[in-house]
Amino acid sequence: MTVRDDAFVGQIITPLRRYIPVGWFDWEPYGKRPKSWWPDLFMFLGFLALAFFVSYPSWLVRLDIEVRLWAVDANDVEWLANIARGGAEFGQARTVASVTLLIAIWCALRSRSIRPLLMYVISFITLASILGMKHLLGRPLSQHPFALFKVSPEGPLLFTYHPEGGGPNIVDATAFPSGHAVNSILLFGLIVMLIGHVIPAWARWALLIAPPVIVFCSQVFLGQHWLSDEPAGFLLGLIIIRMAKRVPWHTIPLGPLSVFDPATRRTILISVLLILGVMLTPTLHLVPALIAAAVLPTLGLIWLWLSTKAKQHRDALEAAEAEAAGLDGREAGSEDPGIPSQPSDTHPRA
Secondary structure, three states, rough: OOOOOOHHHHHHHHHHHHHHEEEOOOOOOOOOOOOOOOOHHHHHHHHHHEEEEEOOOHHHHHHHHHHHHHHHHHHOOOHHHHHHHHHHHOHHHHHHHHHHHHHHHHHHHHHOOOOEEEEEEEEHHHHHHHHHHHHOOOOOOOOEEEHHHOOOOOOOOOOOOHHHHHHHOOOOOOOOOOOHHHHHHHHHHHHHHHHHHHHOOOHHHHHHHHHHHHHHHHHHHOOOOOOOHHHHHHHHHHHHHHHOOOOOOOOOOOHHHHHHHHOOOHHHHHHHHHHHHHHHHHHHOOOHHHHHHHHHHHHHHHHHHHHHHHHHHHHHHHHHHHHHHHHHHHHHHHHOOOOOOOOOOOOOOO
């Protein structure tokens, strides 16, 4: 037995309906569009300044080293370390990105639109550029500071591709900027954009402020990053989320993707499977990752082509049916003789 799309969506949202304002059926991202690019420019200049000060043995590099050595002794407090490990999860992509995706799926089902998923994917893809930047800048990681000091007495500078800086499983120098810091800004910012209309103001502020603070304290305490890696990540995260707010996701033309709007539950399911495949690709080994990177877009393009052909076929059938109905109407009208008008039997009074 099949279940209609509206029934499926109704089963999901009915228990939550009392938390949803009446009439909220068309999804729209929460938040005002930034009016000026000046804050973005200043934040980018701030990021460049941080990168400059960690490119040579500056006061900031010495501060990073002192804070990291303090963290070596601070980690001896086991219960604090356990709390910090839990706090670091607020910047872990596999955790927060999964929660954000679930919320985007809920919004897509609620509004019968792929636009929430589209916003999630495009904004999330920008994190790949951050990963590329981390590899390009090549700052040694902070997990093994004493091994680093033996081969780089000047400290953890940029473009110092120390292979031991990342431990046994991460051999690349990818400390700057902090990806956890970027995630804590971008992903929680996306959550607010997705459901900001249906949560109170205090919850919105908590989602925007608490995760970055928790991630900053946790990572510095655990020694997972140098101190200066964190503000660099925060600045980039703010720039990305402000760029996402500038896009009118609820009205932007979908182009070829318009065949998926309004979206059925099958459309949303296939979209989610493709998104999950893209999210899992970075966790694979090189060869499987390259295969997945080639296969997933190909499957998506094939799905788009088949959906476009099906839409064209449906439109052609509907046009043919409408034309046939119009022709039948005209033929019926020509066969029914009109009733002639009769002259009036009344005569005007004299």
